[in-house]
Amino acid sequence: MTTTRDPLTPYITGWELVIAARRFQHRMEVAMDQALEGFAITFAQYRALEAIDATPRMHISALARKLRLTRQATQAVTKKLVRADYLRVEDHGYVKTVHITQRGHQHLRLLRDSASRIPSALEAALDYDERAALHALLRKADLALEPPRRPTWWLDAPPSVPEWLRELERADANPPPAAPTTGG
Numbered sequence: 001m002t003t004t005r006d007p008l009t010p011y012i013t014g015w016e017l018v019i020a021a022r023r024f025q026h027r028m029e030v031a032m033d034q035a036l037e038g039f040a041i042t043f044a045q046y047r048a049l050e051a052i053d054a055t056p057r058m059h060i061s062a063l064a065r066k067l068r069l070t071r072q073a074t075q076a077v078t079k080k081l082v083r084a085d086y087l088r089v090e091d092h093g094y095v096k097t098v099h100i101t102q103r104g105h106q107h108l109r110l111l112r113d114s115a116s117r118i119p120s121a122l123e124a125a126l127d128y129d130e131r132a133a134l135h136a137l138l139r140k141a142d143l144a145l146e147p148p149r150r151p152t153w154w155l156d157a158p159p160s161v162p163e164w165l166r167e168l169e170r171a172d173a174n175p176p177p178a179a180p181t182t183g184g
Helices: 014-039 043-054 060-067 071-083 102-115 117-125 128-144 161-173
Strands: 087-091 096-100
Touching (some): 043 096, 043 102, 096 102
């Protein structure tokens, strides 16, 4: 695909895209944290509440996958929400599930109202076609950076020692022919 470039627009490299994406992500997280700070809650904690509200009785591991966090980071976030009486954790021995408390549901309605200012500002700044194009480009960039799938470790494993020893034994049993010597 060839495109003509506007001579007044600087050439944008991959690094400029990385920097712009990080800048936007940071600005969005700061704006979201500021919108939620009156509730003494972070954007990460708000995301966890929204995910749990969408899937009640969620396992901590499932929540970690949904938030794309480690299980340990997810446990830290949920501990803070438990201390704020937004969540309750039920330990079933083999698995822990999280539930939003009554107080958590009440505050979630207020949190949504406060947090909705951020997407509303984006919707006001970008029309539908611009948002759709940006979303498609971000998805394409996301897929471009997806790490290649590696084969499972046992397929990459070196041959076992007995096979290696057998190959040596075969080589010793069938030595290559000796080079002819010249008499002299």
